[in-house]
Amino acid sequence: MSDVQAMAPGLHMSGSAYIGQVMIFEDLTLQIAPGGWHCLLGASGVGKSTVLRLFAGLNEGVEFDGTLLASDGLPFINRVTFMAQNDLLLPWLSARENVLLGARLRGQLINHLEADTVLEQVGLADHRLKNPSQLSGGQRQRVALARTLIEERPIVLLDEPFSALDAKTRSQMQELAVDLLKDKTVLLVTHDPAEAARLGQAISIMSASNLENFAPPNGIIPRGLCDPEALSTQGRLLGILRGIE
Amino acid sequence: MERSGGQAFASEGDQVRTVSFFLGSLIFGICIWQAAVTLTGVPRFILPSPALVVETLWKSRALISEHAVITFGEVLSGLTMGTVLGAVSAIGLSASRNVRDLLKPILVFSQAVPVFALAPLLTLWFGYGIWSKIVMALLIIYFPVTSAFLDALMRTPPGWLDLAKVMGGSSYRILWHIRIPAALPGLASGVRLAAVYAPIGAIIGEWVGASKGLGYLMLLANGRAKTDLMFAALIVLAIFTIVLHFVVDRLAHKYLDRSD
Numbered sequence: 001m002s003d004v005q006a007m008a009p010g011l012h013m014s015g016s017a018y019i020g021q022v023m024i025f026e027d028l029t030l031q032i033a034p035g036g037w038h039c040l041l042g043a044s045g046v047g048k049s050t051v052l053r054l055f056a057g058l059n060e061g062v063e064f065d066g067t068l069l070a071s072d073g074l075p076f077i078n079r080v081t082f083m084a085q086n087d088l089l090l091p092w093l094s095a096r097e098n099v100l101l102g103a104r105l106r107g108q109l110i111n112h113l114e115a116d117t118v119l120e121q122v123g124l125a126d127h128r129l130k131n132p133s134q135l136s137g138g139q140r141q142r143v144a145l146a147r148t149l150i151e152e153r154p155i156v157l158l159d160e161p162f163s164a165l166d167a168k169t170r171s172q173m174q175e176l177a178v179d180l181l182k183d184k185t186v187l188l189v190t191h192d193p194a195e196a197a198r199l200g201q202a203i204s205i206m207s208a209s210n211l212e213n214f215a216p217p218n219g220i221i222p223r224g225l226c227d228p229e230a231l232s233t234q235g236r237l238l239g240i241l242r243g244i245e
Numbered sequence: 246m247e248r249s250g251g252q253a254f255a256s257e258g259d260q261v262r263t264v265s266f267f268l269g270s271l272i273f274g275i276c277i278w279q280a281a282v283t284l285t286g287v288p289r290f291i292l293p294s295p296a297l298v299v300e301t302l303w304k305s306r307a308l309i310s311e312h313a314v315i316t317f318g319e320v321l322s323g324l325t326m327g328t329v330l331g332a333v334s335a336i337g338l339s340a341s342r343n344v345r346d347l348l349k350p351i352l353v354f355s356q357a358v359p360v361f362a363l364a365p366l367l368t369l370w371f372g373y374g375i376w377s378k379i380v381m382a383l384l385i386i387y388f389p390v391t392s393a394f395l396d397a398l399m400r401t402p403p404g405w406l407d408l409a410k411v412m413g414g415s416s417y418r419i420l421w422h423i424r425i426p427a428a429l430p431g432l433a434s435g436v437r438l439a440a441v442y443a444p445i446g447a448i449i450g451e452w453v454g455a456s457k458g459l460g461y462l463m464l465l466a467n468g469r470a471k472t473d474l475m476f477a478a479l480i481v482l483a484i485f486t487i488v489l490h491f492v493v494d495r496l497a498h499k500y501l502d503r504s505d
Contacts, residue, residue, distance in 0.1 A: 058407050078413050088404045092426050092503055104422050105414025151412065 007072065008154035008185040009079075010034040015066010017050055024050045024062070028211050030204060034071055037178070037186045037221055039200035041193065041214075043241060046206050048189040052157045055187065056082050070155070082157040085164050087144040089132040095119060095143045096128040102151050118146040121180060138169035142176070149180055156181055158188040162195065171225060174199055178222045193237035197230045198223050205240055214240070293473035302477040309462065309474075313481050316459040319375050319447040320489070323382025327443065328436055330383065331390030335432075338391070339398035340420060352388065360385050361449050368454040378450035378458065385446035386439035390432070397431020398424055433501035440493035444486045 011032040017024040024047040032038045042048045054064055057076060070076060089098045099115040119128045122142040132140050141161060148156060158177075162170045178199060190196055196203050199221050203214040214237065217229040224230070275295050281287070282294040289297060302309065338345045364381060371377035401424045409419045451460025459478045466474035 053407075056407075056411050058410065080411060082408070082411055084404060084408075086404055088408045090405065090423065090426070101409075101422070102412035102414075105409055105412050105418045107415070107418060 008035045008183055009074070010071035011055060011155065011185060011187065012069045012071065013051065013054065013066065015064055015068075017047065017054065017065075018063045019061055025206075025208075025211075028066075028206075030211060032185060032187060033202060034185055035183050036201040037181075037188060037199050038202045038204070039196040040187060040189045040204050040206055041196040041200075041237060041241070042191065042206035044191055046208055048191075048206055049159055051206070052082070052159050052187060052189050055155070056080055056157050076155070079153050080155045080157060081148050081151040081153040082159065083141075083144050083148050083161040085160045087132070087137075087140040089140055089143055089147075091132050094129050094131055095124060095135065095146075098132070098143055099147045099150055101147060114150060115146075118149045119143070121149065122146045122176060136169075138165055138173065141165060141169075141173055145173070145177060145180065154184055156184050156186045158186060160190055160192075163190070163192065170195075175222050193234045193241060196237055197234035198225075198227075203233075203237070205237070212240075290470040290472050293476055297473050298476040298480065301473040302480065305474060305477060309459075309478060309481055312457055312459050312462040312478070313485070315375065315457040316378075316444075316447055316451065316482070317485060319378040319450070319458065320382055320443045320485075322375075323379045323446060324386065324439055324443040324489075324493075326379065327383040327386040328390055328439060331387050331435065331439075332394055332432060334387075334391045335394035335398055336420070336425065338395050339424065340416075352391070356388055360446070364449050364453040367450065373454050373456055375457075377453075378447045378455065381450035382443040382446035385442045389438040389442065390435035393435030393438070394428060394432040397428035400431075401427050429501040430503065433497035436497050436501070437490070437494055440490045441486065444482065444489070448482065 012030070014027075014029040016026040016028070028051070030040070030051065040048050040051060050062060053059060054062065054068060055076065057080065068076070070079070089095075090101065093101070096112065096115045096119060099118060100110055100112070103110055116125065116128055119125055122145050124139060124142055124146065127135060127139060132143070135143065141164075144161070161177075162173050165173060174195065188195070188199060197217060200216045201221060203216050205212045205214055217223060217227065217233045219227060219229065278295050282292055293301070338348060360381070363384065364377075367377040367380050367384075371380055405423050405427065406419065409423055414422075447458070448460040451458040452464060455461040459482050463475050463478045466472070466478065
């Protein structure tokens with residue numbers, strides 16, 4: 001596993017995207033360093049999710065004119081995994097079976113032990129046989145995180161995965177995710193300046209017209225809830241978002 | 246807690262209310278029927294009294310059961326085969342856009358043909374035995390089952406499909422592990438409709454040409470002015486249809502529906 005993680009590549013995107021005649025973004029250049037958390041911050045509807053979907057290979061209906069590269073030059077296929085705001089758990093499967101979905105879809109051997117190990121890592125060892133309807137929103141998102149972990153892919157794309165959670169659960173999930181996604185290249189799309197200030201080792205602010213890099217606070221992530229530098233960064237990021245409006 | 250307890254009590258009360266009103270309306274209907282017969286003095290071969298129908302039902306129970314078993318068998322066979330065939334067709338249609346575009350016009354056109362009009366043809370092709378009735382029941386339920394299931398198969402939540410694609414799933418496995426299970430509630434709605442339609446198909450088939458079955462018995466009784474026997478057969482058929490609907494509804498709820 002550490003071999004895979006050591007190889008987590010950086011990401012590069014430059015180009016323009018359209019849906020039909022409508023431009024989503026133009027001449028955007030995004031450089032993501034290997035093995036760290038890069039936060040892509042922006043208001044709703046500026047195309048953050050489109051950036052993430054292009055990296056995930058989910059470009060149906062989107063026309064992209066430009067280049068998408070991994071720093072090691074290898075293709076993205078089977079090296080990417082993603083988590084969305086919706087946990088996307090299948091309601092008819094137990095937590096454990098949901099974690100094993102990828103293996104089933106690829107026709108691989110099913111290893112319950114491995115699924116139980118990742119469920120234990122996210123603190124759900126006792127809930128592995130429960131269906132999603134028996135779990136809380138936070139627990140469901142933990143199952144989704146376990147499902148992401150078991151895929152063992154070096155590139156992790158997060159599309160506002162914590163935004164539907166309450167403040168307490170969100171902060172706990174942020175800490176858990178940072179801990180478990182160590183050494184992977186993580187692109188976190190978010191509209192929350194607090195989240196970007198807490199988790200970003202690099203921060204880019206996306207607006208309809210351009211993409212600006214913003215110096216992240218010092219200190220290791222996840223930054224403390226009362227970290228003065230992170231709080232001040234949060235304030236400045238919010239100011240920029242409001243200025244964009 | 247108090248609130249949910251109150252709701253549970255209310256829903257139990259609702260059930261009692263539903264059952265009481267059902268029984269009430271049944272008794273009310275029977276009273277009107279009996280009153281109409283008594284007040285108008287209409288001859289028994291035009292409209293037999295409820296009491297006479299019940300008496301005939303009891304006296305002719307052997308005869309009615311003999312024919313009822315045939316009809317029930319036709320309905321259940323037609324329902325099972327039509328559901329299986331409809332489900333398989335829906336899966337086949339969902340798997341390929343070309344197949345869908347090729348076959349959908351045929352499916353729609355086939356619905357423009359009144360299935361009842363095919364009954365004589367089916368008797369010609371499949372004979373006077375049970376097969377022409379089974380095929381009739383099958384034809385009548387095939388479209389609702391196929392269309393309800395296909396519709397559900399084509400509406401898999403896109404997030405699940407995105408996830409499956411990123412995970413590297415093959416389209417066959419995505420169909421089997423995600424699209425089909427996600428569409429089972431759609432199949433359930435189709436099967437519920439089918440349970441009500443299937444008896445209609447079997448009876449039409451029996452009217453057109455048969456030597457056994459409740460539909461045949463009703464025609465026979467009608468020809469001999471045994472209206473009481475006709476009503477008795479009709480009641481058995483109605484009760485069977487209601488029970489079938491109820492059982493299928495329960496089974497569909499247990500195995501196909503799901504609450505998120």
